[in-house]
Amino acid sequence: MVIDSTRMKSLADRLAVDEVKGRSLWADARKRFLKNKAAVGGLIVLLLVLVFAAFGGTIAQYSNEELDFSIMGQIAEKGGPSLANGHYFGTDDLGRDLFARTVQGTQISLAVGIVGSAIAVLVGTFYGAFAGYVGGRTDNIMMRTVDILMSIPYMFVLILLLVVFGRSIIMLFVGIGLISWLDMSRIVRGQTLSLKHKEFIEAAEATGVSRLIIIRRHIVPNLLGVVAVYATLLVPLMILTESFISFLGLGVQEPLTSWGALISEGSGTLNYGTYWQLAFPLFFFVITLFAFFFVGDGLRDALDPKDR
Amino acid sequence: MTATPLLRVEDLHVSFSLRREGDWPWTPLRRLHAVNGVTFDLAEGEVLGIVGESGCGKSTLARALIQMVPATGRAIWEGKTDLLSLNRHAMLKYRADIQMVFQDPLASLNPRMTVGEIIAEPLRTHHPELDTSEVKLRVKELMDRVGLLPNQINRYPHEFSGGQCQRIGIARALVVGPKLVICDEPVSALDVSIQAQVINLLMELQRDLKLTLIFIAHDLSVVKHISNRVMVLYLGQMMEMAAGRELYGNSQHPYTQALLSAVPIPDPVREREKVVIPLTGDLPSPFSPPSGCVFRTRCARAQGICAEKVPVPLPGDHLVACHFPGPAVV
Ligand SMILES: Nc1ncnc2c1ncn2[C@@H]1O[C@H](COP(=O)(O)OP(=O)(O)O)[C@@H](O)[C@H]1O
Ligand code: SF4
Ligand SMILES: [Mg+2]
Numbered sequence: 115m116v117i118d119s120t121r122m123k124s125l126a127d128r129l130a131v132d133e134v135k136g137r138s139l140w141a142d143a144r145k146r147f148l149k150n151k152a153a154v155g156g157l158i159v160l161l162l163v164l165v166f167a168a169f170g171g172t173i174a175q176y177s178n179e180e181l182d183f184s185i186m187g188q189i190a191e192k193g194g195p196s197l198a199n200g201h202y203f204g205t206d207d208l209g210r211d212l213f214a215r216t217v218q219g220t221q222i223s224l225a226v227g228i229v230g231s232a233i234a235v236l237v238g239t240f241y242g243a244f245a246g247y248v249g250g251r252t253d254n255i256m257m258r259t260v261d262i263l264m265s266i267p268y269m270f271v272l273i274l275l276l277v278v279f280g281r282s283i284i285m286l287f288v289g290i291g292l293i294s295w296l297d298m299s300r301i302v303r304g305q306t307l308s309l310k311h312k313e314f315i316e317a318a319e320a321t322g323v324s325r326l327i328i329i330r331r332h333i334v335p336n337l338l339g340v341v342a343v344y345a346t347l348l349v350p351l352m353i354l355t356e357s358f359i360s361f362l363g364l365g366v367q368e369p370l371t372s373w374g375a376l377i378s379e380g381s382g383t384l385n386y387g388t389y390w391q392l393a394f395p396l397f398f399f400v401i402t403l404f405a406f407f408f409v410g411d412g413l414r415d416a417l418d419p420k421d422r
Numbered sequence: 423m424t425a426t427p428l429l430r431v432e433d434l435h436v437s438f439s440l441r442r443e444g445d446w447p448w449t450p451l452r453r454l455h456a457v458n459g460v461t462f463d464l465a466e467g468e469v470l471g472i473v474g475e476s477g478c479g480k481s482t483l484a485r486a487l488i489q490m491v492p493a494t495g496r497a498i499w500e501g502k503t504d505l506l507s508l509n510r511h512a513m514l515k516y517r518a519d520i521q522m523v524f525q526d527p528l529a530s531l532n533p534r535m536t537v538g539e540i541i542a543e544p545l546r547t548h549h550p551e552l553d554t555s556e557v558k559l560r561v562k563e564l565m566d567r568v569g570l571l572p573n574q575i576n577r578y579p580h581e582f583s584g585g586q587c588q589r590i591g592i593a594r595a596l597v598v599g600p601k602l603v604i605c606d607e608p609v610s611a612l613d614v615s616i617q618a619q620v621i622n623l624l625m626e627l628q629r630d631l632k633l634t635l636i637f638i639a640h641d642l643s644v645v646k647h648i649s650n651r652v653m654v655l656y657l658g659q660m661m662e663m664a665a666g667r668e669l670y671g672n673s674q675h676p677y678t679q680a681l682l683s684a685v686p687i688p689d690p691v692r693e694r695e696k697v698v699i700p701l702t703g704d705l706p707s708p709f710s711p712p713s714g715c716v717f718r719t720r721c722a723r724a725q726g727i728c729a730e731k732v733p734v735p736l737p738g739d740h741l742v743a744c745h746f747p748g749p750a751v752v
Contacts, residue, residue, distance in 0.1 A: 128572055136536050136577035313530035317594070320488055321544040322517035335534040 146416040153412020156405035170217035175200030178214040179369040204390040222372040230352035233291040238298025246306025268293040276364045339417035346410035350403040373399040426501035427463040434460045434495035456482040458658040469635040471645030474655035480638045484604045518548040521595035525607040527587035531579035538575035544598045564593040585616035604636045643685045657716045664740040674747035
């Protein structure tokens with residue numbers, strides 16, 4: 115074959131032109147998200163809370179377990195928030211530094227929320243995507259299992275677990291992890307069902323791409339929007355669950371603490387006039403929950419497919 | 423024609439078992455015969471047009487050939503292998519030889535992948551040994567070949583127009599060097615002005631790469647220029663099949679004639695004088711097709727025998743499934 119040299123040359127030229135950068139749907143969503151003031155505000159609050167949890171310990175003057183004997187017994191008079199004695203948030207009923215305890219409680223509460231949500235994302239996404247994509251009897255069995263698990267009153271089971279196996283943070287994570295993925299798997303399965311009949315999935319099947327690769331390459335990336343929104347909204351729910359359990363006195367064990375435990379203690383001593391014992395943990399609890407909801411909402415708007 | 427056809431389809435049947443909405447779990451499933459005994463040969467380098475109203479089983483026929491829906495009958499590839507008898511693993515090899523172009527240009531591209539990744543997918547599936555730069559070069563060559571700028575390789579589908587998306591779909595189908603490309607209504611979703619461009623591109627590629635094409639459309643005018651032969655389907659059955667010129671100039675089947683009369687003629691004088699044969703009545707339900715000739719409920723020529731005996735086409739180059747074939751009468 116005679117090679118048409120001018121054609122080859124022009125082809126080479128065209129191939130050599132600098133590649134144009136694409137604008138992915140993620141980039142579009144980011145732009146929309148950044149335009150949403152409430153969501154960006156929520157994100158900033160979350161970052162500040164994270165910084166507080168991560169570095170608050172370094173500016174605390176006391177550890178979370180040492181008792182300040184100079185204050186003990188006169189908490190209502192001397193234990194209030196004060197820059198002078200280093201108890202920025204005051205002390206708790208036993209004379210422990212509330213600042214250090216709030217930092218510690220924030221760490222535990224955020225960890226519970228984030229771990230619960232992460233388990234939901236990992237397990238729920240793959241479980242739901244697999245059931246939805248494979249369909250048929252596999253789907254039936256997998257989703258009926260989820261139905262059965264969901265019909266169990268999980269709070270009851272969680273409390274039983276904590277009573278039987280003893281209160282430990284591991285048990286708390288196990289309990290929360292067990293339930294958190296159920297809703298996620300249902301949502302993801304629903305989305306997968308609607309994706310499954312899209313022509314690009316059919317195109318991949320026609321070419322012979324294997325099922326697992328189709329799930330990984332075509333289904334999961336198209337689910338991530340929904341998953342991200344739901345995961346963000348799940349974190350505060352997990353925090354609430356943990357707080358509720360701690361409020362009942364079944365959560366983390368002393369000297370560890372969490373927002374729920376702190377709020378519980380604070381509200382118990384409220385009529386002694388130590389308002390700060392409730393106010394500080396409650397403040398962090400409330401702003402964090404609000405921030406998560408705002409961010410989740412902003413993500414939902416940003417990723418909303420109707421704008422595409 | 424003595425050479426072995428690239429593909430020989432014999433007595434292809436596809437049926438779906440369905441439950442109507444609201445049916446009880448114990449009511450028997452209803453069978454829908456989407457494709458009902460279709461037989462045809464496809465010579466190498468030939469373009470076969472398949473035409474029929476929407477819902478008559480065109481897509482199902484195409485999908486049956488690559489085992490996307492369960493089918494019975496035979497589909498002999500290159501005179502040797504029956505594609506329908508292969509298991510999932512054995513079929514894989516042939517998926518590179520048979521590629522598809524889909525109807526909805528945007529929906530057939532994954533919105534989260536770049537054009538480069540989309541076009542490369544069949545290549546990565548069938549030639550995992552190629553390294554990234556080889557794949558990229560091949561993808562860019564193809565983009566250039568189908569009229570896309572190769573420097574757009576990192577863009578996403580939503581940044582392209584419908585016609586360009588269909589070019590991406592065509593590039594993806596061609597990247598592994600297939601022998602047969604099945605185009606399932608590749609232009610139905612495009613503007614009329616763009617349709618011609620895409621059809622011309624397909625014709626050019628077919629000629630240059632010596633491709634065999636199955637070109638599906640719901641309208642006879644679309645397949646006119648590209649097809650060597652045309653098959654007319656109705657309710658999953660072949661009504662008429664002939665070489666393009668023969669079918670357009672000398673159709674024998676009343677259904678084909680009705681379809682032809684609906685095609686606008688560019689010449690205004692002839693358009694006005696044209697006899698329009700209306701298609702009366704609705705398409706019968708595919709769950710309970712009419713007995714005998716499936717077209718009889720809408721056929722002006724129907725006689726008693728049409729309800730009793732299924733018309734079988736006489737062998738030859740011009741196949742007509744009709745008891746009373748003949749030129750259009752008014
Ligand atoms: N996966 C399926 N399950 C059930 N019925 C189907 C399926 N695919 C197609 N059908 C039915 O088969 C018939 C033919 O459909 P199709 O091949 O898509 O028609 P066309 O492509 O000619 O418009 C239609 O009645 C359709 O409802
Ligand atoms: S067989 Fe009878 S009903 Fe069918 S197309 Fe021919 S004339 Fe019409
Ligand atoms: Mg179709």
